[in-house]
Amino acid sequence: MSKILRIGLAGLGRLGRRYAENLARSVPRARLDAVCSPIEEEQQWARDALAVSRSYADYTAMLADAELDAVFLVTPTSLHAEQIEQALDAGKHVFCEKPLSLDLPTCRRVVEHARQHPVHRAMVGFVRHFDASYREAKAHIEAGGIGKPFMVYSQTADLLDPSGAFVKFAPSSGGLFLDCSVHDIDLARWLLGRPAAKRVYAIGTVAMYPPLEAIGDIDNGAAVCEFVDGSMAMFYASRTQAHGHDTHTDIIGTAGKLSVGRNPRLDRLEIADAYGVRSLSTPSFFERFSEAFHAHCVHFVDAVLDGTPFDLTLEDAAEATRIAIALRESRQTGQPVAL
Ligand SMILES: NC(=O)c1ccc[n+]([C@@H]2O[C@H](COP(=O)([O-])OP(=O)(O)OC[C@H]3O[C@@H](n4cnc5c(N)ncnc54)[C@H](O)[C@@H]3O)[C@@H](O)[C@H]2O)c1
Incomplete structure (x- = not known):
C-alpha cells in the first residue's frame, strides 16, 4: 500500500463535517479523496470547502472506487454494521464512529465478519481513548x-x-x-x-x-x-x-x-x-474532545499504514x-x- 492512505468518507452531518475537515487538512499521511452523502448540498460543501475530487450519492458506488484504501463512516448508527461489512467485502479498511450497533446479535455478526477479513481491518472509534x-x-x-x-x-x-x-x-x-x-x-x-x-x-x-x-x-x-x-x-x-x-x-x-x-x-x-x-x-462534546477526534483519525491512519494494532477492538465495541x-x-x- 502507498504511504498515503486514500480515504473515502461517508456521512457529512453534524460530526462528519468535522471528520472531513480533519482528514482533508491535518491528519498526516491521510488524503480525503472522496465523500459520500445522499444529500447533494453536503457533497457540494465537501467539493467547495475541501476541494474533494470525487463525491458519491451512493455508498456502494464509493466502495467500487478502486483508488480508495479506506473508508470512514460517520453515518447514522443504524447503518454502521452493514456499512462496515460492505467496506471489508470491498477490500477497504474501515473506521466507524461509535456505536457499532444497537443490537447485540448484529455486533457479534460484524465481529465474526471482520474475522473472515484478516487483511483489511475495522475499528470503532471511542473518542475518549484518544x-x-x-x-x-x-x-x-x-x-x-x-x-x-x-x-x-x-x-x-x-x-x-x-x-x-x-x-x-x-x-x-x-x-x-x-x-x-x-x-x-x-x-x-x-x-x-x-x-x-x-x-x-x-x-x-x-x-x-x-x-x-x-x-x-x-x-x-x-x-x-x-x-x-x-x-x-x-x-x-x-x-x-x-x-x-x-x-x-x-x-x-x-x-x-x-x-x-x-x-x-x-x-x-x-x-x-x-x-x-x-x-x-x-x-x-465537540469543544471538549475536538483534539481527540483528530487524534483517533491519526491513530487509525498510522495503524493501517504501519501495520500496528488498533487501541480498540471490535470486541470492545460489542x-x-x-x-x-x-x-x-x-x-x-x-x-x-x-x-
Ligand atoms: N463520539 C461522539 O461523541 C459522537 C457524538 C455525536 C455523534 N456520534 C456518532 O456519529 C454518527 C453520526 O452522527 P451525526 O450527529 O453526525 O449524525 P447526522 O444525522 O448529523 O449525520 C449523518 C450523515 O449521514 C448521511 N447519510 C445518511 N444515510 C447515508 C448513507 N446511506 N450513506 C452515506 N451517508 C449517509 C447524512 O446525509 C448525514 O450527512 C452517529 O453514529 C453517532 O452515534 C458520536
Whole structure:
C-alpha cells in the first residue's frame, strides 16, 4: 500500500463535517479523496470547502472506487454494521464512529465478519481513548501510580437544549444508556483492565423532556456495574445540564485516585466580579474532545499504514453495546441484570 492512505468518507452531518475537515487538512499521511452523502448540498460543501475530487450519492458506488484504501463512516448508527461489512467485502479498511450497533446479535455478526477479513481491518472509534488526559490517566495506572484500580465513576452529561431537538433522534439512538453511557462503559473497561461484566442495575427519570416517556426513554439515568474480578463502576448520563457539557471520570485505586475533566471549564479564563469567581463551561462534546477526534483519525491512519494494532477492538465495541443494553433492560424492568 502507498504511504498515503486514500480515504473515502461517508456521512457529512453534524460530526462528519468535522471528520472531513480533519482528514482533508491535518491528519498526516491521510488524503480525503472522496465523500459520500445522499444529500447533494453536503457533497457540494465537501467539493467547495475541501476541494474533494470525487463525491458519491451512493455508498456502494464509493466502495467500487478502486483508488480508495479506506473508508470512514460517520453515518447514522443504524447503518454502521452493514456499512462496515460492505467496506471489508470491498477490500477497504474501515473506521466507524461509535456505536457499532444497537443490537447485540448484529455486533457479534460484524465481529465474526471482520474475522473472515484478516487483511483489511475495522475499528470503532471511542473518542475518549484518544483524549490526552484520559491517555495520561491510563499510563499512570499502568505505571502503578494508584495501585490496583477497583472503582470507576464516569458520567456523560449534555447541556440542556431548550428546543428539545434531540427528542426527534431519540427513538433511533437506542436510548440514553446506549447513546451516552456507552462511552463511560467503554472507558471503565479500559481503565480497569477489561474485566468481564457480571451484573448491572440501572434507574432513570424524565426530569425535563416529557415526550421521552412515550418512547420509553429517559433524560437522566444512573447505573452500577459489577465486574467478575470484584471491580466496580458507576455511570451517570444526562441531557439536562444547566451549565454545559460535563463529562468526567474518577478512577480509584488501592494507592490513589485520578480524576479526568472534573471541572468542565471551557478554557483557562477565570472571571472575578461582583457575582464571585467563575469560568465558562464547555458547551458540547465537540469543544471538549475536538483534539481527540483528530487524534483517533491519526491513530487509525498510522495503524493501517504501519501495520500496528488498533487501541480498540471490535470486541470492545460489542461489549460496550452488550453492557449498555443490559442497563436499559434493568432500568425498564426495575431488576438487576446478570451478564
Ligand atoms: N463520539 C461522539 O461523541 C459522537 C457524538 C455525536 C455523534 N456520534 C456518532 O456519529 C454518527 C453520526 O452522527 P451525526 O450527529 O453526525 O449524525 P447526522 O444525522 O448529523 O449525520 C449523518 C450523515 O449521514 C448521511 N447519510 C445518511 N444515510 C447515508 C448513507 N446511506 N450513506 C452515506 N451517508 C449517509 C447524512 O446525509 C448525514 O450527512 C452517529 O453514529 C453517532 O452515534 C458520536
